[in-house]
Amino acid sequence: MAVESRGWVMKAYAESGRPTEDHLELRARRVATDAESIPDGQVAVQVLWVSIDPFLRSRMTGRLDGLSVDPYPLGQVITAFGAGRVINSKDENYTEGDIAIIPFCPVEEYCVLPSLSFRKVDASKGISPLEYLNALGVPGFAAWVGVHLIADPKAGENVFVSAAAGAVGMFAGQLAKLKGCRVVGSAGTDEKVNLLKDELNFDDAFNYNKETDFDVALSKYFPDGIDVYFENVGGEMLEAVLNHVNKRARIPLCGMISQYNQVWTERQGIRNLLNMVGKDVKMEGFMIGSHIHHFGDFAEDIEGYIREGKLVSKFKMNNGIESFLPSLVSLFSSSNVGKVIIEVNK
């Protein structure tokens, strides 16, 4: 038995600018998902959800700078963090109906692959499988690594989170609040600013499209300076922050969404790094893969918070495999609230 499966193929690299259908193409193929056709040790999967993360953009440049993630091989279906339903199994650990989290999930409707890196969703925990792509997935882990392992803020410290209504930003802010910090976020619309203050427990927030003089904004929202800056955007905002840091400030660099569509020589230069000397500032970049040995601690923390109702998750769900490309592009236009996921199959 074979099903038709549409998937996104890397046709040509997009060195700069936003990727288009010149670079990514939705192609259909037939996938044999019956038990006889599956190799031993593999499973057939109906892909349910794919997590749309900024780092995917870096895999499409054909270069190794910046995030240093391997370029997608040309002519092949790309992969992303995702989840799927097992529809046939030749692997004793999986049976039909299991829901699996798939770190390198093909961005297509059906696939057959080894389950080596899968993580099975334990329904008895009562946690929505979608949460494994959000609070317990890439954005939650990125926020946790940046806040807990790198910034390690103390109660009462002043924490600034940029792109705070994005998937990572909202968890970073909430985790800092749970540590007793004063947390202020920046976001691109008034709707997001209200969400941060009203639903996500941020102490304050501002719309960077309205308060466009960042130096003035940071003076206003951080009269006592910034102790931790959770960096998601790069460019002008980072430069402004470096003029407002306190002694021994920490800046976990999670990503720089404003800079992903430029080659490095076109990116905005940061002119005031010398301030890091005078203020003993630490800036530390991180890829979550480098901290995977802490995943167990992270999951325990977050599952606890979820059970206690202490973490709010927001989703922006788009429908169908065809929504992958517009969903990815939307990450760079400040148009989403929370975690962007595409629902590939229901």
Added chain:
Amino acid sequence: MAVESRGWVMKAYAESGRPTEDHLELRARRVATDAESIPDGQVAVQVLWVSIDPFLRSRMTGRLDGLSVDPYPLGQVITAFGAGRVINSKDENYTEGDIAIIPFCPVEEYCVLPSLSFRKVDASKGISPLEYLNALGVPGFAAWVGVHLIADPKAGENVFVSAAAGAVGMFAGQLAKLKGCRVVGSAGTDEKVNLLKDELNFDDAFNYNKETDFDVALSKYFPDGIDVYFENVGGEMLEAVLNHVNKRARIPLCGMISQYNQVWTERQGIRNLLNMVGKDVKMEGFMIGSHIHHFGDFAEDIEGYIREGKLVSKFKMNNGIESFLPSLVSLFSSSNVGKVIIEVNK
């Protein structure tokens, strides 16, 4: 009894560019150094040596950005790290003839001041008093903090030191060598490059005025990438390094000599900080004053190395109080080898 004493007075701040006699003026005054004239608890000092350090430039800008050091008060004699001979004392801890290290030493020929922050040179240790302004002074401590406390390099790691023939750079390189690292330095003349390789035990060195394509140079000298970059210069070299860092590289920011004479908006922007994310790079600025609680450990380490003949110190000695201004300006022109000191009195 009063002596004539010439000292450098801050006349006007030099926001950018090199300071001149428009900003600093050598003025003479009479200083009463006899016992009757000295207040209780104070000592009269004949200043012997003044350490010429780049951070002094930052105190002359009248601004608080960058190194965040207090501006020198206008109309007063400036201070620097120095040493002097006690010529009269109303302090029971000091007697005539003692040599004292003076962290905030007036840059003038004679002075009377409390000895609270003095450190007496213990002649029984057999260490030259001048060494307390070099290996055991500001440059030695800066190198030790950056190498030991921040970079913490492991044997076999690849360490790059810029301004390596400067006072801080030569100790940073030697300390990394003592930890078993492979160390390469950059400097501005062939003479300095030869010194680094022949006398200071560096594995290699290059002249950045000759090998001006830093990307090519770093590819050549670091075929296995850079694990630690001891940053003394800033600007173009830092940007080049960020394209050659290995996973988990550490970049202690000691200073950025190329950037001290510009206001921050005119400094060179670093465009490739995103590489820090992909490579899990840590960049950490430091002021030695923030690590003063480690001074004892530092002194023990360095005194041990000096006794064992494992550290080479180089000095550039200039004569007379009048040499202060040209000596300071010379720091920004790559014209010195080792620690620049002015000998105020013999």
